[in-house]
Amino acid sequence: MVQVKEVMTSPLVTVGPWASVREAANLMAQHRVGSLPVIEDGTLLGVVTSRDLRGAHPNRVVLDVLQNPPLHISPKASLLEAHALMEERGVERLLVVEEGRLLGILTKRALAFALGQGFDPLTGLPRADFLRGHLERLLEKGVDPTVVFVDLDDFGLLNKQLGHTAGDQALKEVAGMLSAFARRHRGEVYRYAGDEFALVFPRHRTQVLPHLSELLRLSILAEGRKVGFSLGIAGGRRRRKRPGNPRATADDLIRLASLASTLAKGRPEKIALGEEVILASGRVPKATPSHHPER
Incomplete structure (x- = not known):
């Protein structure tokens, strides 16, 4: 059974809460990612996405546009568990956390690609x-x-x-x-x-x-x-x-x-x-x- 840790993105590009929206947007563009974990003094505050930045003034700080605290999942969880959590909560990414330590991020796109190998194409059910x-x-x-x-x-x-x-x-x-x-x-x-x-x-x-x-x-x-x-x-x-x-x-x-x-x-x-x-x-x-x- 494939686990989350085998599909997650790691290492992560992160940003501080007091960085500007412009800096965060530039980081996303430079590293071709759609989100950035926001960390201050080793503490995870949340995740800022490209959608959060859209429409925000470039001089505002990242902390101003942070949404609700992100969902997290264990690296040992199965892909089906991750899929069920994403569907239930309507999110497109999960932070992969173990014993309070951020290990990576799992996006809906990466999950969908990995799950495509384990789902029946005719019925859409897991195999x-x-x-x-x-x-x-x-x-x-x-x-x-x-x-x-x-x-x-x-x-x-x-x-x-x-x-x-x-x-x-x-x-x-x-x-x-x-x-x-x-x-x-x-x-x-x-x-x-x-x-x-x-x-x-x-x-x-x-x-x-x-x-x-x-x-x-x-x-x-x-x-x-x-x-x-x-x-x-x-x-x-x-x-x-x-x-x-x-x-x-x-x-x-x-x-x-x-x-x-x-x-x-x-x-x-x-x-x-x-x-x-x-x-x-x-x-x-x-x-x-x-x-x-x-x-």
């Missing part, structure tokens, strides 16, 4: 690598996340009979539905592979399962044909931190939820649990020694 990274971080914090895999029913047949254009449109509509559902219930959605999507909820499954009937009632029409979903559930069972390696456990949860969604296809209720997969096989499929059967 499997981001899913794994999100699960690992939750597990490291002691959260046992509920993972819900959503598998489209008869998608291969739809592609064959109606063509890939119809199939692509169906996937985009499903992505929109799942994104809306995830927002309503404080979760995240990912495009895993093919016709599989994954939802992650950072809480016990008893708080998630009651809402899945709403998800199962959703469907789309692809050239007049109704397309529904099958759901596989894993995780969300423990109140305490899971033992073992978070990366291995994240892989287990993904695998079990995916297999459970396949199992659900043969059921009228269209839902199956990861522990049913374990009971059927007697073990976590392709498990490593660190894996635990309580999923």
Whole structure:
């Protein structure tokens, strides 16, 4: 999982609060940057941007045009966390700060370029690598996340009979539905592979399962044909931190939820649990020694 520190701009060009607007503008032009951290005696006061300077008299001091205190983020945060923070607060840059020390700056443009490598171009959703990274971080914090895999029913047949254009449109509509559902219930959605999507909820499954009937009632029409979903559930069972390696456990949860969604296809209720997969096989499929059967 790519972290903020790998994308941020560093070292930084800074300016003092008593420098003139003209001096700040010249610094931006000289170094081809759109913002400058404002520092006095080692203390970060804020960030002045080219937009702040626009229209200000060149003889005014930078302190006069400083806006609200800037948002900051840890260098170890993921790019998805940075993206969510920027979208939520409507900002175009984040200061990268660790233990009170300014390390760099992350701009929306640099973030968008980096995220382009990890997002599905068809649906606009983050891909499997981001899913794994999100699960690992939750597990490291002691959260046992509920993972819900959503598998489209008869998608291969739809592609064959109606063509890939119809199939692509169906996937985009499903992505929109799942994104809306995830927002309503404080979760995240990912495009895993093919016709599989994954939802992650950072809480016990008893708080998630009651809402899945709403998800199962959703469907789309692809050239007049109704397309529904099958759901596989894993995780969300423990109140305490899971033992073992978070990366291995994240892989287990993904695998079990995916297999459970396949199992659900043969059921009228269209839902199956990861522990049913374990009971059927007697073990976590392709498990490593660190894996635990309580999923």
